[in-house]
Amino acid sequence: MSELATAQTIPALLAERSTLGDHPAVIDQGHTISYRELFEQVEAVAKSYWAGGVRRGDRVAVWAPNRTECILAFLGAQYLGAAVVPLNTRYTGREAAEILARSGASVLVLTDEFLGLGLSRKLREATEQADAPALTALTTIVTMDDVAAEGCRTWADFLADGADVPGDVLAAAAAAVSPDDIVDILFTSGTTGQPKGVMSAQRQTIGVAHAWALGADLAATDRYCIVNPIFHGFGYKAGLIASLIAGATMYPIPVFNTDDVLTLIERERITVLPGVPTIFTSLIDHPNLADFDLSSLRFAIAGATAAPDSLFHDMVNILGFSRVAQAYGLTECVVATMSRPGEDLAHASQTTGPAVANIEIRIAGAEGEILPVGGEGEILLRGDNVMLGYFEDPEATSAAFDADGWFHTGDVGCLDEHGCLKITDRIKDMFIVGGFNVYPAEVENTLRRHPAVNESAVIGIEDARMGSVGRAYVALLREADPKPTAEDITAFCRTRLAGFKVPKEIVFVDDFPRNATGKILKSDLRAAV
Known part of the structure; x- marks a missing residue:
């Protein structure tokens, strides 16, 4: 059309x-x-x-x-x-x-x-x-x-x-x-807990959306269920703007409800439905799934957080998608890689695809050296659609880019022989709850304001529904009286943080594992999970 x-x-x-x-x-x-x-x-x-x-x-x-x-x-x-x-x-x-x-x-x-x-x-x-x-x-x-x-x-x-x-x-x-x-x-x-404003130019947001639309074979004949929030880069650039670029029909969904979405798919013959893994596992687990006609479904990306190993197989064989893909991006470059059309399902479930047009990817070692195929190191990005910088924060902008213009993502991964990226770890402590980034420093700064809290350390732990949730290790002041309960700490956080940032678990400790300089070893906390 x-x-x-x-x-x-x-x-x-x-x-x-x-x-x-x-x-x-x-x-x-x-x-x-x-x-x-x-x-x-x-x-x-x-x-x-x-x-x-x-x-x-x-x-x-x-x-x-x-x-x-x-x-x-x-x-x-x-x-x-x-x-x-x-x-x-x-x-x-x-x-x-x-x-x-x-x-x-x-x-x-x-x-x-x-x-x-x-x-x-x-x-x-x-x-x-x-x-x-x-x-x-x-x-x-x-x-x-x-x-x-x-x-x-x-x-x-x-x-x-x-x-x-x-x-x-x-x-x-x-x-x-x-x-x-x-x-x-x-x-x-x-990582400091201070909000940073990622700036993009008109051409860049359109470029990101164009790359996504191209990779998804998005067309005016598509009916796109936008369940990812438009206030998030996923729903905004890969949803709203990508739909405009293709001339697709948008169905904005304010709240995800399995019954409502399944009914919408059947009634409106929805063809495109990207989302975080939680969306698809909820649909797959619906007790009356067989009662709905989902034959119109064409394309999905299960992104923004880790997906269970079996999810892609179930999306094709249970939900009926003809193509399921992965993509890698972050606020500073919402679409950096995307699975190739015709990609083997097993390979697509393990990698996020090669770089999209106008984006370069490099894997760097500890000394900044370029690593060969299979080498695991920090993912660096460079290209037209990488952010302009952080709003009124030249110091943070300068720290994010090296002298050659490569943006340092803080993510760890490797490239395979096809040029496809596999994410293996994160240098930074950030974890993802239901598709939303949570930075421990922000949560720890909030916990520090509690009058009874001396020190805290927040990590992400696996969760079957949300992908990850937060666990806060909390050391109280010795003189704290009365000593707060875990419920008290949680209630304190809820008045100051969005729900997805509030730790699901509070663990009280007398002290933390530390290195020689006294820094808390979060790696030890994670290993003990």
């Missing part, structure tokens, strides 16, 4: 895809938006941002689940050349406030109705704390809901703001957007 789009900016991409006319772009809760209507609605949202003072180079934060308004909030800001700052819906108010302050976002679009989370209330309560970050740049909060919460404007009122913005003003703003303009800043906590 159509080839992959060639545009290098979001406004040009939307204009190119508007020629698909009545072809469905988004189907959300039974409501269909065509590609022509999507273009018109994005322009309307862009006008409203413009009326509120948003200009090229500004930042707009979006704190919402997968839904039509979330898509429009992203694209409307990017249409003007503003950068989107996605916020995880699981964030606490404090976590969201810190990123809003760091990014200098002038507008925040959110929803309060999602799972009753009351996101605006959480943010308001967080900013009322004595040590809260100052949100000096934030001028407008828009809710996607019909009723405005305190300090918010409704989506309808927001859209009305742009009604008087002239079309030629909007056209000029869109025409001024450059492929090199920053299109998104995805914040990810680092």
Whole structure:
């Protein structure tokens, strides 16, 4: 029906895809938006941002689940050349406030109705704390809901703001957007626990999505169930933007529910369903799986965390996918490798494929030497779609790249004789819970704020459902009275950290295994698991 789009900016991409006319772009809760209507609605949202003072180079934060308004909030800001700052819906108010302050976002679009989370209330309560970050740049909060919460404007009122913005003003703003303009800043906590904003240019986010669409053979005939959160690079770049590039039909799913997804697959003849392994194991384990017609399923990637050895076989032979692949990426380069078309299933389950177009991979030894085939070392990346750098953090940016422009991922792997990458370990302590990165330093910094905690060490341990979960080893102050229980420590973390970051297990210890300099040996803690 159509080839992959060639545009290098979001406004040009939307204009190119508007020629698909009545072809469905988004189907959300039974409501269909065509590609022509999507273009018109994005322009309307862009006008409203413009009326509120948003200009090229500004930042707009979006704190919402997968839904039509979330898509429009992203694209409307990017249409003007503003950068989107996605916020995880699981964030606490404090976590969201810190990123809003760091990014200098002038507008925040959110929803309060999602799972009753009351996101605006959480943010308001967080900013009322004595040590809260100052949100000096934030001028407008828009809710996607019909009723405005305190300090918010409704989506309808927001859209009305742009009604008087002239079309030629909007056209000029869109025409001024450059492929090199920053299109998104995805914040990810680092080894220090301080959030770092990963910056990508318009051309880079489109390039990442193009590589994914090409590797997935994505086409306008595909019906893509986007269950991965759009606030995450997987759902955003490999989902939303990749679908636009191919002209595919998107089905945004705000919450994964096995019955609902199985019903959707059968009713809408879903063809593409990527996700973390937990999604597929949940579908496979559904007691009434045989009652659903899943014959439309064509392509899946089980990524973002470790997969059970049998999963790929079960996805093909039980769920009926005609092709299952792996990919490797991280926030700094969302799609670096991808399984080859026609790949042997056993090989695809063990490797993440070769480098995608315009990306180079090198395996480096301890002294920085290039290792041969089979040599295990740090994975280095270089190419067009590797991030521009960390937002307002030149020191961290400089530390991430070497003199030759290679980005040091902190992941350990090797290349086989086919050039396919196998991930074997992580240099950094980061682990992945249900597809979301957890950095122990951030959790440990939070634990340190507990008045009874002297020291802690957090590691990831295997979990059948989530892939990994956190275990916190905690040493209490000797004078602590009363001494908190594991439940007390967990409750303390829940008020300060997103749920997926909260350790599942708390283990109290008198001391830790240490090296000669006194550093905690997490390798010994892991070995004891």
